[in-house]
Amino acid sequence: MTHPNHHPSEALVLDHARGVLEPGRDLVLRAHLAACPACRAAVALAEAVGGALVDELAPADMAEGALARALAAIDAGAPPTPPAASAPHPPDWILVPADVLHAARRNRRLAAPGVWVANVTGGGRVGARSYLLGVAKGMAVPRHSHVGWEFVVVLKGAFTDRGLTYGPGDFAESDEAVEHEPRAHPGGECVCLIAADNRLAPRSLMARVFQPFVGI
Amino acid sequence: MNAIALDHGCYSGSAAPPRLRRAMTDAAATTAAGFADLIGRVAAHGDRAAFASLFDHFAPRVKSYMLRLGAEPRQAEELAQETLLTVWRKAAAFDRAKAAPSTWIFTIARNLRIDAARRARHAEPLEDPSDAPDAEPAPDAVLAAAQSEGLIRNALGKLPPEQAEVVRLSFFSDKPHSEIAEQLSLPLGTVKSRLRLAMGRLRDLLGDLA
Numbered sequence: 473m474t475h476p477n478h479h480p481s482e483a484l485v486l487d488h489a490r491g492v493l494e495p496g497r498d499l500v501l502r503a504h505l506a507a508c509p510a511c512r513a514a515v516a517l518a519e520a521v522g523g524a525l526v527d528e529l530a531p532a533d534m535a536e537g538a539l540a541r542a543l544a545a546i547d548a549g550a551p552p553t554p555p556a557a558s559a560p561h562p563p564d565w566i567l568v569p570a571d572v573l574h575a576a577r578r579n580r581r582l583a584a585p586g587v588w589v590a591n592v593t594g595g596g597r598v599g600a601r602s603y604l605l606g607v608a609k610g611m612a613v614p615r616h617s618h619v620g621w622e623f624v625v626v627l628k629g630a631f632t633d634r635g636l637t638y639g640p641g642d643f644a645e646s647d648e649a650v651e652h653e654p655r656a657h658p659g660g661e662c663v664c665l666i667a668a669d670n671r672l673a674p675r676s677l678m679a680r681v682f683q684p685f686v687g688i
Numbered sequence: 689m690n691a692i693a694l695d696h697g698c699y700s701g702s703a704a705p706p707r708l709r710r711a712m713t714d715a716a717a718t719t720a721a722g723f724a725d726l727i728g729r730v731a732a733h734g735d736r737a738a739f740a741s742l743f744d745h746f747a748p749r750v751k752s753y754m755l756r757l758g759a760e761p762r763q764a765e766e767l768a769q770e771t772l773l774t775v776w777r778k779a780a781a782f783d784r785a786k787a788a789p790s791t792w793i794f795t796i797a798r799n800l801r802i803d804a805a806r807r808a809r810h811a812e813p814l815e816d817p818s819d820a821p822d823a824e825p826a827p828d829a830v831l832a833a834a835q836s837e838g839l840i841r842n843a844l845g846k847l848p849p850e851q852a853e854v855v856r857l858s859f860f861s862d863k864p865h866s867e868i869a870e871q872l873s874l875p876l877g878t879v880k881s882r883l884r885l886a887m888g889r890l891r892d893l894l895g896d897l898a
Binding site for chain 2: 481482483486487490491492495514516517518519520521522523524525526527528529530531532533534535538539541542543545546
């Protein structure tokens with residue numbers, strides 16, 4: 473498989489490694505990481521730096537009997553790690569976390585002819601929301617802009633946006649300054665995982681007609 | 689320190705105090721390889737003395753890390769406990785070829801902190817991402833050097849101070865980079881470019897050593 477060409481910024485990779493990325497955004501980033509050895513290496517380096525920095529910290533005093541408590545919890549049979557969920561993985565998607573697959577099965581709904589949507593993570597907080605968007609081959613998402621940031625990773629197929637092609641694993645960031653009309657490649661359906669703070673801001677009559685049905 | 693036969697002083701509960709001996713002298717254990725061996729012994733035969741040594745070293749540091757990120761002392765203690773319990777439970781999943789013990793334990797602590805924050809906000813995802821099968825296979829061989837804390841620490845020491853500062857502040861804060869920039873009275877672009885330069889330089893330094 474070829475590796476992605478479009479990557480998240482260094483700051484974003486670091487935010488993931490230090491654990492401050494909001495859940496929806498983090499999910500999109502993790503989907504990219506699963507497909508991108510270069511960014512995985514960047515995360516591994518950042519995590520190694522985090523580990524070394526924590527290791528250098530002056531130790532804080534633990535409460536009295538802390539180790540005894542831990543050993544007692546071990547004796548009591550600390551809760552076992554739940555078995556990893558095994559949802560069947562669509563063979564033509566890039567490898568995605570299990571929670572995304574569950575959402576794709578559970579929440580998928582037809583939003584408009586040729587378009588399906590599945591909510592993955594919810595919540596009104598900034599960066600919390602994420603959803604899957606499937607667009608039939610050759611179809612465009614009508615011209616729109618964004619309120620706040622939007623992160624996108626391609627799970628299957630490809631789309632074209634402002635002269636650039638985004639294929640499996642590619643990562644794209646858009647902000648309010650971006651007004652676009654991404655279009656699925658004619659070769660096949662395009663499925664993306666998207667984290668967006670707010671609904672799209674329609675920039676065309678078609679988008680205004682389209683948005684209420686799609687609910688994104 | 690003469691730690692070979694050091695008994696635990698803190699077993700004063702009503703139950704019979706287990707007489708635990710440290711698995712190694714401090715000097716022998718405080719290397720990445722030493723800690724990796726200890727984790728291996730926990731995985732192989734639930735070695736409690738090995739666990740005690742790991743707990744002694746890492747729990748106070750994880751607590752310190754949590755305090756730095758603004759956790760209440762009780763919560764910091766709890767997260768340090770949970771981190772080390774996770775080390776016990778998942779010891780078999782530790783792969784010394786992939787990461788240094790301090791890196792692995794850092795990621796466990798970080799993930800537990802994220803989970804705790806999400807629970808506190810009642811904003812749980814549909815499923816706990818940490819339970820998802822590991823979709824992130826081993827990093828590339830370029831990072832062989834990153835398995836050693838010593839090398840990482842060395843490389844960190846070679847960063848220009850202003851770059852080291854933003855890296856440190858990033859890891860010991862849960863604030864976005866924009867707030868870190870404010871704190872340093874620097875433009876956001878400067879903070880981001882220092883981070884980018886720092887990570888690039890670390891990559892180069894470790895690449896040279898690998």
